[in-house]
Amino acid sequence: MDRITKNLLEDFLKQFEIKSESEYIDFEKFCNYSVIKNEFNNEFEIEDISTGENQGIDGLAIIVNNQFVGTTQEVEDLIKEARILEVNFVFIQSKTSAKFEGSEIGNFIFSVKDFFSEKPRLKMTSKVKEKFDITQRLFKNFSLMTKGNPSCKLHYVTTGKWSDDQNLKAVIDTNINELKDLKLFNEDEVIFIPCDAQKIQKLYRKTSEEVTTEFSFDEMVTLPRISDIEEAYLGVIKFEEYKKIITDENGNIQNIFYDNVRDYLGENLVNQKMDETLKNKKFDIFAILNNGITIVADKKNSSKGKLFSISNYQVVNGCQTSHTLFNNKDLDGMNEITIPVKLIITQNEDIKSSITIATNSQTAIKEEQLVAFSDFQKNLEQYYKSFKDDNKLFYERRTGQYNTEQGVTKTKIVTIKNQIKTFASMFLDVPHLASGYYGKLYKDVKEQIFKKDHKHNPYYLSSLGIYKFEKFTRAGSIDRKYNKARYHILMLFRMANQPNKPPEFNSRSMEDY
Structure with a gap:
C-alpha cells in the first residue's frame, strides 16, 4: 500500500475511533465509507455497509428514496409512506493489492449476479442474507418503481493504477452484460467503476470538504x-x-x-x-x-x-x-x-x-414553533460545548457544520436526526421506531421533542449513551451482534438505573433523575 493511502487510512481509523484489526479489513471499511459517502450524502453506519466474511462482496448499500435501508421493516414503512420507490444498489469489492486482476473482477461481478438470482448458490453471511431479503421485498413492489428499474453500481477498489487494459475491459463488459440480461435494472445504470489508489484518495478527501x-x-x-x-x-x-x-x-x-x-x-x-x-x-x-x-x-x-x-x-x-x-x-x-x-x-x-x-412562516409550521425550535437548537449546541475531554460531543445543527473543522472526531458529531433517535429511544420508550424508517419516527414524536422549556441534559445524556455503546462495540468490548439492538439497549440502560418514569422534561427534577 502506498504511503498516501496508508496515511489516509490511519486518519480514517482515528476519525471514527475504529480499532485496527488487519490491513485488509481496515481497508475494506475505509473503501466502504469513502465510496458510499460520495454515492449517498446522508447518514449511515459504516458497519451497516460491511458484509462480513462474504465471498466476493465487501460492501453493499441499498438506497431507497435517498434513504439508506438496513432492515425489511424499513422497507415496509417506506412502502406505506411513499407511493413511489426509487432504488439504487451499490456494491464494493476492495483489494489491498496493487493489481487489477481479471479473475478477481470476474468473481466480484459473478457474486453480484448470484445475489440477484432467485435461488443464490453462493453462501451468504447473515448481513448479506438480510440485504437479500430486503431486495426480494423491493422486487415484489416493482409496480411502485414508476420512475424506472433500479440502478446498480459496482465499485472495484485496489491500491494500484487503472490503465484501461483492453483484456480487463473485455472481462468487465462480458460480465456486466450478463448482469444486464437479468432485466432487473435500468440498463444505462448498470455501471462498473474501477477505483485505483488516486481515486479512492480523492473520494476520502471529498468526505471532509465543505459543499x-x-x-x-x-x-x-x-x-x-x-x-x-x-x-x-x-x-x-x-x-x-x-x-x-x-x-x-x-x-x-x-x-x-x-x-x-x-x-x-x-x-x-x-x-x-x-x-x-x-x-x-x-x-x-x-x-x-x-x-x-x-x-x-x-x-x-x-x-x-x-x-x-x-x-x-x-x-x-x-x-x-x-x-x-x-x-x-x-x-x-x-x-x-x-x-x-x-x-x-x-x-x-x-x-x-x-x-x-x-x-x-408561510408553511404548516407555526412561527412560534420555528422560533422555539431554532432557539432550543442553538442553546442545545451550547450545552454540548460545555463538556470537556472524553465526554465532549459536537451537536451539528447545520449539515456539514464540522466537515472542515480540525480536531473534531467524526464519531462525536451528533446530528439532529441522531438526537431524535436517541432521545426517543431512551426517554420516550420507542426504540422500535428508532430502528426503523426515520420518517415514521419523526411523525410519531415530533410534538414531544425540542420544546423551548425542555432541559438539555436528557438530550445530551441519550447521545452520550449511544456514543459510549458504539465506542465499546468498535473496541470489541461489546459483541457487534448487539449493534442492531442498540436503541433498545439505550432504553433498558435508563430503566435499569432509574426504574421510575422520567419527570416532565421541563421539570427541575429532571437533573436529579
Whole structure:
C-alpha cells in the first residue's frame, strides 16, 4: 500500500475511533465509507455497509428514496409512506493489492449476479442474507418503481493504477452484460467503476470538504446593502442551473436542506399540486404559483458576470419544492422552468435563523414553533460545548457544520436526526421506531421533542449513551451482534438505573433523575 493511502487510512481509523484489526479489513471499511459517502450524502453506519466474511462482496448499500435501508421493516414503512420507490444498489469489492486482476473482477461481478438470482448458490453471511431479503421485498413492489428499474453500481477498489487494459475491459463488459440480461435494472445504470489508489484518495478527501457549487444566475438583481449580510440577490433561475445547487456530481440530491428534521414530506397536498403542475407541463406558470427558494451561504467564492460560486450553503426554505422538482427532472422541457430564488451571503447565525423563520412562516409550521425550535437548537449546541475531554460531543445543527473543522472526531458529531433517535429511544420508550424508517419516527414524536422549556441534559445524556455503546462495540468490548439492538439497549440502560418514569422534561427534577 502506498504511503498516501496508508496515511489516509490511519486518519480514517482515528476519525471514527475504529480499532485496527488487519490491513485488509481496515481497508475494506475505509473503501466502504469513502465510496458510499460520495454515492449517498446522508447518514449511515459504516458497519451497516460491511458484509462480513462474504465471498466476493465487501460492501453493499441499498438506497431507497435517498434513504439508506438496513432492515425489511424499513422497507415496509417506506412502502406505506411513499407511493413511489426509487432504488439504487451499490456494491464494493476492495483489494489491498496493487493489481487489477481479471479473475478477481470476474468473481466480484459473478457474486453480484448470484445475489440477484432467485435461488443464490453462493453462501451468504447473515448481513448479506438480510440485504437479500430486503431486495426480494423491493422486487415484489416493482409496480411502485414508476420512475424506472433500479440502478446498480459496482465499485472495484485496489491500491494500484487503472490503465484501461483492453483484456480487463473485455472481462468487465462480458460480465456486466450478463448482469444486464437479468432485466432487473435500468440498463444505462448498470455501471462498473474501477477505483485505483488516486481515486479512492480523492473520494476520502471529498468526505471532509465543505459543499461548493457553481451555477449561472442569469435573471437577478442585487439587493441594497444590509447590516451583517455581505451580499443578497433576488431573481429567477432555470432548473437546469438549479440542479447544480441541489445535486452532487453523481446526480444524487444533496443533504443541504434546513428542515432535515422533517425531510421531504412526500405526497402531501401541496406537493401533489406542485407535481400535477409539472406533469401537466404547465411550466410557464410554475414561477408564479411557487413561493420560491431561499439559499443561505457562508461564502461567495467568486462571480464572473452571471456565473456564481458559493460554499457551505443551505436551502433554508424550499425542501419540498426542490424534491418535487428533482423527482420530475426527466420530464421533457423541465430544464427551462424558472424558479424564484433568494440568495443571501452571511456568516451571522442570528441572521440565518431570522431568515429561516421568516421564509418558513408561510408553511404548516407555526412561527412560534420555528422560533422555539431554532432557539432550543442553538442553546442545545451550547450545552454540548460545555463538556470537556472524553465526554465532549459536537451537536451539528447545520449539515456539514464540522466537515472542515480540525480536531473534531467524526464519531462525536451528533446530528439532529441522531438526537431524535436517541432521545426517543431512551426517554420516550420507542426504540422500535428508532430502528426503523426515520420518517415514521419523526411523525410519531415530533410534538414531544425540542420544546423551548425542555432541559438539555436528557438530550445530551441519550447521545452520550449511544456514543459510549458504539465506542465499546468498535473496541470489541461489546459483541457487534448487539449493534442492531442498540436503541433498545439505550432504553433498558435508563430503566435499569432509574426504574421510575422520567419527570416532565421541563421539570427541575429532571437533573436529579
